Amino acid sequence: MTQLDEGDWQSVSTKLALARRITLLFALVPVLVVVCVLWWWEEVPDFVAPTVAVVAVVIGIWAWWIIGRRVRSFGYLERSEDLLVRSGILFQRLVIVPYGRMQLVDVTAGPLDRALGITSVQLHTAAATTDAVIPGLTPEIAAQVRDRLALAGESRNPGV
Amino acid sequence: MLNEDGPWRVNPISPLVHAARSVPVWLGLVFVGASAVGYVWGPLTILLSVFIIVTLAGIVALFQFVNWQRLTFWFDDQGDFRVDSGVLTRQQRRIQLSRVQAVDVVQPLVARLFSMAEITIEVAGTGESRVRLSFLTLNEAHLLRETILTRARGAAPDGSTVARPDEVTVLSRVPWPTLAVSLLLRTSTAGLLILTAVILAIAIRREGWSGLGLALITGGVPILTVFAEFIRYYGFTVSEAEDGLRLRFGLLKTEHRTIPAGRVQAIEIVEPLLWRRKDWVRVRVNIAGVGKASDSSSSSNGGETLLTPVATRMEALALVSRLMPSLNFESMEWHSAPRRAWRRSPVQYPMLAIGWTDSFFTARRGRINRRTAVIPIARAQSVRWTQGAWERALNLASVHVDSTPGPVRISGLHLDAEFAKTVAGEQAERCAAQVR
Numbered sequence: 001m002t003q004l005d006e007g008d009w010q011s012v013s014t015k016l017a018l019a020r021r022i023t024l025l026f027a028l029v030p031v032l033v034v035v036c037v038l039w040w041w042e043e044v045p046d047f048v049a050p051t052v053a054v055v056a057v058v059i060g061i062w063a064w065w066i067i068g069r070r071v072r073s074f075g076y077l078e079r080s081e082d083l084l085v086r087s088g089i090l091f092q093r094l095v096i097v098p099y100g101r102m103q104l105v106d107v108t109a110g111p112l113d114r115a116l117g118i119t120s121v122q123l124h125t126a127a128a129t130t131d132a133v134i135p136g137l138t139p140e141i142a143a144q145v146r147d148r149l150a151l152a153g154e155s156r157n158p159g160v
Numbered sequence: 161m162l163n164e165d166g167p168w169r170v171n172p173i174s175p176l177v178h179a180a181r182s183v184p185v186w187l188g189l190v191f192v193g194a195s196a197v198g199y200v201w202g203p204l205t206i207l208l209s210v211f212i213i214v215t216l217a218g219i220v221a222l223f224q225f226v227n228w229q230r231l232t233f234w235f236d237d238q239g240d241f242r243v244d245s246g247v248l249t250r251q252q253r254r255i256q257l258s259r260v261q262a263v264d265v266v267q268p269l270v271a272r273l274f275s276m277a278e279i280t281i282e283v284a285g286t287g288e289s290r291v292r293l294s295f296l297t298l299n300e301a302h303l304l305r306e307t308i309l310t311r312a313r314g315a316a317p318d319g320s321t322v323a324r325p326d327e328v329t330v331l332s333r334v335p336w337p338t339l340a341v342s343l344l345l346r347t348s349t350a351g352l353l354i355l356t357a358v359i360l361a362i363a364i365r366r367e368g369w370s371g372l373g374l375a376l377i378t379g380g381v382p383i384l385t386v387f388a389e390f391i392r393y394y395g396f397t398v399s400e401a402e403d404g405l406r407l408r409f410g411l412l413k414t415e416h417r418t419i420p421a422g423r424v425q426a427i428e429i430v431e432p433l434l435w436r437r438k439d440w441v442r443v444r445v446n447i448a449g450v451g452k453a454s455d456s457s458s459s460s461n462g463g464e465t466l467l468t469p470v471a472t473r474m475e476a477l478a479l480v481s482r483l484m485p486s487l488n489f490e491s492m493e494w495h496s497a498p499r500r501a502w503r504r505s506p507v508q509y510p511m512l513a514i515g516w517t518d519s520f521f522t523a524r525r526g527r528i529n530r531r532t533a534v535i536p537i538a539r540a541q542s543v544r545w546t547q548g549a550w551e552r553a554l555n556l557a558s559v560h561v562d563s564t565p566g567p568v569r570i571s572g573l574h575l576d577a578e579f580a581k582t583v584a585g586e587q588a589e590r591c592a593a594q595v596r
Binding site (some may be wrong): 004005081082090091092093094095096097098099100101119125126127128129130131132 | 254544546548549560562564584593
């Protein structure tokens with residue numbers, strides 16, 4: 001029997017948490033606008049704006065904290081025949097992709113990711129449900145992972 | 161047509177068929193338009209309407225004639241199938257025959273009056289990967305289909321192939337009363353009909369007739385869907401062909417489909433609650449390159465992924481064994497979800513189970529619509545282990561074996577967490593070991 005939890009699990013860069021927290025702050029900007037509007041609007045009772053603000057701050061702090069935990073939860077493990085990716089706090093998942101079933105490996109980085117120097121690697125199989133993404137790798141590691149995966153995939157007969 | 165080398169054209173009367181197909185639309189438009197301006201129907205106005213309809217149909221025919229001139233298809237020197245089309249935007253398509261998934265002959269109602277057929281070619285790949293040629297005579301369509309399939313199999317066809325009917329043995333045929341009863345007894349239909357009865361009863365008792373509008377919807381929708389599906393799947397026949405199973409169905413529009421045995425990725429046997437007395441089942445399949453991810457709901461409009469709309473269990477298993485000969489449910493080792501799973505899924509927990517043999521993996525779920533999904537482990541794309549918050553509180557987890565897009569999902573839900581992880585590991589190992 002194979003123990004899936006054992007082995008040399010790699011984690012992802014903590015810069016990913018930074019990137020996601022910046023995105024979170026951007027998402028809070030419209031909330032700030034709404035709070036201001038509510039504050040200046042005469043017909044709205046006075047307590048509404050502070051309440052919305054407090055709720056937003058509480059949710060923001062909770063999201064801030066959960067982002068840290070979620071980023072730490074990402075991990076991947078390259079074994080001899082397959083790649084394992086795990087993620088999630090509330091909803092945990094573990095994806096096992098045999099190298100022979102990989103169809104292509106995507107390496108993507110958005111503008112914010114590029115500014116921070118992180119990249120995400122996504123594996124595609126013929127199944128749409130595979131869902132194997134490793135976000136938050138440094139570009140060098142991402143390139144190495146991609147090359148290793150491509151090599152491992154090529155040497156095996158592709159599925160479908 | 162196919163005797164000489166190409167390029168070939170579709171049948172010259174196709175523009176007329178297209179025009180004839182458009183007549184109902186013009187008819188409707190004229191009626192709506194006439195009643196909008198408050199015409200009084202007299203000989204003159206009828207004559208005028210006929211004139212308008214004929215003119216509009218004539219324009220369609222003219223347009224389609226230009227299209228017809230520009231549409232050519234042939235096999236090129238590399239053995240690819242080429243289709244050039246379009247008037248303003250020229251489109252040149254090149255179809256690698258090795259990528260052809262299925263070639264179907266379809267006869268829409270109007271085309272059937274002209275004994276014409278259209279041919280659709282499914283190609284592996286995403287996006288608009290379907291090529292449609294309309295119209296050919298029925299014989300030509302079958303001949304072209306045969307030629308493409310023969311070439312796709314790699315056998316060189318002798319140039320002078322004559323039309324020959326497919327030599328097929330009929331495996332099963334759904335009698336129309338069975339189809340009608342089964343559609344009425346489907347869980348969603350039956351549920352809506354019962355709801356309608358309840359609404360009617362309340363409306364009559366309370367004499368509150370406002371509820372009748374709702375009853376029209378809850379009663380009308382299922383009757384319409386049953387009617388539509390009955391017409392669509394009427395005379396559903398499965399025959400055995402060289403390359404897999406051939407399906408033929410339809411009352412107004414005859415559809416032909418081929419399920420190539422080699423491309424079937426997964427199979428699901430569905431047993432709705434009200435069908436169990438009769439031991440009826442429905443069988444759906446995932447076919448590489450055919451299904452869409454959005455087909456995953458229980459809606460049965462995916463005619464492309466249906467193996468049979470209704471069959472007795474024995475018939476269904478016989479059909480399944482044509483596609484997966486080594487599948488044997490008896491030798492399956494079943495493992496049920498633990499009793500505590502009832503807290504997560506109080507209704508379906510007694511049905512939840514997974515099973516496997518050396519080369520197959522099965523997952524069963526659903527109490528009202530019992531579903532048994534089977535995948536040859538060599539066809540699995542990846543294996544997932546998932547655990548939601550509530551599952552974790554109960555020390556449960558689920559195993560999913562991913563197949564290509566289609567209606568069949570193989571999910572072993574709410575198993576013991578440790579056991580699920582072990583199974584996921586083992587199945588992934590088996591999957592990786594099977595080189596196809």
